[in-house]
């Protein structure tokens with residue numbers, strides 16, 4: 001659809017863009033990124049024919065840009081610029097209708113039924129029909145933006161050029177606009193080329209991204225390749241971290257502030273554990289980085305309160321997450337800051353202990369109910385019944401863990417738990433073989449993310465050794481206490 005070949009040019013004698021080449025296919029949502037002054041707007045002006053090209057060619061549908069007449073080009077390309085403004089007093093509908101100019105024939109321009117239909121349709125699609133009689137000067141920045149988008153769409157272009165289209169738009173209109181553009185590219189084959197300052201929106205919506213750096217192309221590729229930590233840091237001169245979008249297969253970037261919130265030096269220790277009949281609680285002085293399977297606070301996050309709540313053996317609830325969150329609130333805990341688990345064991349049977357090396361330490365807290373113990377290798381012989389007999393394992397690390405170390409910590413802690421069950425010969429009642437856990441075991445790994453960097457947590461690494469030892473000992477002790485209570 002669009003073919004940019006070795007284009008150079010800019011303003012007066014100075015070449016802002018140097019030897020730019022890329023292609024955009026029909027139906028693509030193509031993003032142009034780059035720091036301030038890198039040449040994004042200049043490139044868009046060249047594609048729209050506003051700014052002459054010094055060297056190279058721009059072809060639209062195989063035909064050189066210069067060979068198109070003004071009206072012909074306006075039927076192919078519409079532009080929504082960053083600072084669309086008009087000084088005349090027009091109504092919304094009149095402003096949108098100006099977009100039909102390129103489609104009107106002859107000297108005596110007539111307003112056809114088709115013109116009217118198109119204007120009404122694009123006003124509906126952009127959600128501005130309800131205020132079509134209002135004066136454009138009376139609208140908010142976001143409303144104006146949508147009117148100018150409708151004007152560009154009324155042109156019925158094949159290529160839509162946008163300079164930061166989400167500027168002025170609040171969160172929901174940003175999403176709505178981009179959803180709409182994406183839909184048009186997919187359903188109507190509209191080609192959209194848009195400048196983005198928000199790298200996350202670009203990563204979420206664009207098929208391909210062109211990253212400009214000082215008037216040259218740094219990379220032209222799929223979002224995952226363009227939005228690499230090193231590349232963005234080098235081009236934008238700022239620290240960022242890449243992480244996956246939680247719902248969509250798209251990369252997202254987060255800024256890493258130079259001035260971090262005041263980091264207190266603290267250590268998670270046994271003195272912070274508080275046990276009552278109702279719950280075991282540990283309050284951290286600052287949020288810890290967590291990975292857990294808690295009823296509340298599951299997945300990865302930052303949490304400062306940890307609660308293991310006692311529930312009766314016949315606890316049954318349609319929405320246990322909601323119920324648990326409500327419980328936490330009644331006890332004065334903030335659910336968004338809490339990892340919460342449930343157990344039916346008597347809480348005073350908790351076992352905990354801290355193990356140390358010179359430069360870091362690990363605190364483990366375990367409650368173990370084994371009435372529901374299961375041999376994982378034969379679990380298909382069990383009915384699917386969730387009972388509260390559960391082993392809840394908390395692992396607190398006073399150190400800084402990598403993502404790898406978090407996951408390895410879960411593996412290592414699980415292996416140590418299985419071995420404790422094995423050595424105590426905890427039986428699966430159905431299969432009459434040694435159990436490996438219960439069907440509802442839960443785990444938490446929480447790290448202070450300060451102090452020693454702990455890259456790995458496999459069983460023989462320094463961190464793995466401490467986790468194995470503490471989890472094995474605490475699980476053994478907690479199981480023994482629970483067995484003793486039963487007899």
Ligand SMILES: Nc1ncnc2c1ncn2[C@@H]1O[C@H](COP(=O)(O)OP(=O)(O)OP(=O)(O)O)[C@@H](O)[C@H]1O
Pocket residue numbers: 010011016034035036037038039040041042043
């Ligand atoms: N009308 C102009 N006359 C002369 N130089 C200009 C003109 N407009 C822009 N420039 C220069 O061209 C360079 C690229 O500007 P351009 O507007 O294309 O950057 P941009 O990547 O869109 O930046 P921003 O993110 O700030 O909008 C800048 O150095 C700018 O000073």
